[in-house]
Amino acid sequence: MTDFSHDVIIIGGGINGVGIARDCALRGIKTLLIEKHDFAKGASGNNTGMIHGGIRYLRYDVGTTKSSCTDSGYIQKIAGHLLHRVPFLFPVMKSDFGGQFLLEGAEIFFEAYDRFQPLKNGKSHTRLTREEALALEPGLSPHIIGAVTLDEWAIDSYRLTVENAVDAKLAGAKVRNYCEFTRFIQDSKQRIREIEFYDHIHKRHEQHEAKWIINATGAWGASISTQTQTPYKLRPGKGVHVVYPHRISNYGLIMKAIDGRQMFFLPHGHTTWIGTTDDDYYGDLDSPPILEDEIAYIIESARSVFPSIDPYTPDHSYVGIRPTLYEWGKNEDALTREHLIVDHDNGLFSVTGGKLASYRELSEEVTDLLAEKLGIRAPCETHSRLLPGFHPDPATEEVCLCEHISKEQLTYSIQHEIVSRLSDLRGRCHLAKGACGGAHCLWRASQIFAEEKNLDPKQQLEELKHLQDTCTKEREPVLTGANLAREELRRFLGL
Numbered sequence: 285m286t287d288f289s290h291d292v293i294i295i296g297g298g299i300n301g302v303g304i305a306r307d308c309a310l311r312g313i314k315t316l317l318i319e320k321h322d323f324a325k326g327a328s329g330n331n332t333g334m335i336h337g338g339i340r341y342l343r344y345d346v347g348t349t350k351s352s353c354t355d356s357g358y359i360q361k362i363a364g365h366l367l368h369r370v371p372f373l374f375p376v377m378k379s380d381f382g383g384q385f386l387l388e389g390a391e392i393f394f395e396a397y398d399r400f401q402p403l404k405n406g407k408s409h410t411r412l413t414r415e416e417a418l419a420l421e422p423g424l425s426p427h428i429i430g431a432v433t434l435d436e437w438a439i440d441s442y443r444l445t446v447e448n449a450v451d452a453k454l455a456g457a458k459v460r461n462y463c464e465f466t467r468f469i470q471d472s473k474q475r476i477r478e479i480e481f482y483d484h485i486h487k488r489h490e491q492h493e494a495k496w497i498i499n500a501t502g503a504w505g506a507s508i509s510t511q512t513q514t515p516y517k518l519r520p521g522k523g524v525h526v527v528y529p530h531r532i533s534n535y536g537l538i539m540k541a542i543d544g545r546q547m548f549f550l551p552h553g554h555t556t557w558i559g560t561t562d563d564d565y566y567g568d569l570d571s572p573p574i575l576e577d578e579i580a581y582i583i584e585s586a587r588s589v590f591p592s593i594d595p596y597t598p599d600h601s602y603v604g605i606r607p608t609l610y611e612w613g614k615n616e617d618a619l620t621r622e623h624l625i626v627d628h629d630n631g632l633f634s635v636t637g638g639k640l641a642s643y644r645e646l647s648e649e650v651t652d653l654l655a656e657k658l659g660i661r662a663p664c665e666t667h668s669r670l671l672p673g674f675h676p677d678p679a680t681e682e683v684c685l686c687e688h689i690s691k692e693q694l695t696y697s698i699q700h701e702i703v704s705r706l707s708d709l710r711g712r713c714h715l716a717k718g719a720c721g722g723a724h725c726l727w728r729a730s731q732i733f734a735e736e737k738n739l740d741p742k743q744q745l746e747e748l749k750h751l752q753d754t755c756t757k758e759r760e761p762v763l764t765g766a767n768l769a770r771e772e773l774r775r776f777l778g779l
């Protein structure tokens with residue numbers, strides 16, 4: 285079947301795709317968005333979640349620092365319910381190259397960053413003596429010579445993506461997950477007017493026509509662009525994080541990894557995230573492996589700055605692939621984080637690069653371009669219109685005790701947040717992300733899902749198994765010994 289009713293089709297349900305869909309729909313542009321998995325399954329749900337200027341970009345990419353800080357200020361206004369403040373320490377070690385000189389240099393550097401702080405409601409830095417830093421963060425290495433503070437904000441990037449998708453739908457866009465783009469269909473003048481995709485839920489191919497097509501498939505974008513006469517190049521960067529089920533530190537730490545690269549030690553809710561690696565990656569984008577030596581690199585790096593990590597055991601890990609723009613000869617972490625809009629000159633635009641922290645600005649730029657082509661004058665509202673979300677009633681029946689998820693929250697999400705599979709509730713409500721890994725709540729949650737979706741017991745079990753497999757994939761890389769054996773047994777028994 286062919287549907288002719290769209291002005292624009294967006295391929296890719298990461299933060300950039302859904303951000304563009306929301307802006308387009310709010311301006312009255314008839315929009316269809318397709319995503320091949322659930323939303324945020326790519327980089328947008330597997331990042332560090334900082335909506336910061338990126339202090340290290342200040343060295344070589346001031347434009348990115350400024351635009352990220354400005355957009356972070358807007359994102360904070362529309363998504364206050366998804367934010368948390370992260371006060372950071374930047375400790376300097378005796379063994380760091382330059383020692384005392386580095387500490388002085390760091391302060392000058394952080395002073396430069398202070399100029400951008402008001403844009404994103406951040407506080408100016410403070411210099412700490414060794415004793416002050418150790419009093420605030422006793423787990424730090426005794427070999428530090430001092431520290432500088434830094435004030436940042438982090439966000440639930442999975443929910444930020446989902447809520448953009450939900451708001452796009454509320455504004456009239458058609459938003460469909462589990463629909464995989466397969467090919468462009470060109471007319472006799474090589475113009476792309478139509479695309480074909482496969483709907484994995486209804487198990488059928490569909491063809492849809494639009495005046496303009498947007499390729500917002502992040503790291504997948506370059507291979508999709510090879511279907512056109514004007515392909516572009518990326519340098520995809522793989523980033524792994526290790527997650528501990530506890531708060532280990534009082535503050536976030538910006539630390540040097542064992543090879544001198546920058547890494548975060550980040551309190552996130554009641555958990556701790558450590559990462560990220562940043563390595564060129566040209567493997568399978570749908571299932572990037574998490575390697576033993578990547579986990580060891582992260583933990584060893586954390587240990588050198590924060591030796592008190594030793595008694596703790598991580599419980600899972602995750603991986604995302606950055607859609608970084610191609611540049612030759614640079615180290616991965618020095619690549620620009622600017623974004624690029626490629627006009628293929630045949631009805632297709634590709635958007636790539638950028639950051640979570642500046643997705644709204646990128647979306648506005650792309651929508652301005654489309655609005656002009658379509659002769660639409662409605663102004664952008666995405667910087668002031670609040671994102672939708674669940675507002676809990678405190679007296680509700682709890683399904684998950686680790687993450688405080690209520691039956692009402694799960695039901696609300698299933699009914700209003702474009703949930704197709706049980707596993708979609710993992711990102712939307714943190715289901716099975718707590719310390720018990722879902723042991724207490726998964727069965728009950730699957731019953732609620734089955735009732736809402738009218739599933740028979742066999743389908744309910746399939747959904748449960750699919751979710752457990754997803755959890756196992758994230759847990760296995762960090763488990764060893766008896767814990768790994770228990771996970772294997774649990775998987776074998778289908779518990």
Ligand SMILES: Cc1cc2nc3c(=O)[nH]c(=O)nc-3n(C[C@H](O)[C@H](O)[C@H](O)COP(=O)(O)OP(=O)(O)OC[C@H]3O[C@@H](n4cnc5c(N)ncnc54)[C@H](O)[C@@H]3O)c2cc1C
Nearest residue numbers: 296298300320326327328331332334465502523604640641
């Ligand atoms: C490890 C890591 C840490 C990061 N930390 C930060 C940070 O702290 N702060 C920050 O600002 N930025 C950060 N970033 C960058 C940020 O996450 C990305 O710039 C942003 O998420 C890119 O969004 P996107 O929508 O372009 O790509 P993605 O989120 O990757 O979305 C692309 C989507 O396209 C879909 N797709 C692919 N092929 C098809 C197809 N054939 N049909 C339909 N859909 C398809 C994919 O499934 C995917 O969902 C980080 C990135 C990584 C990887």
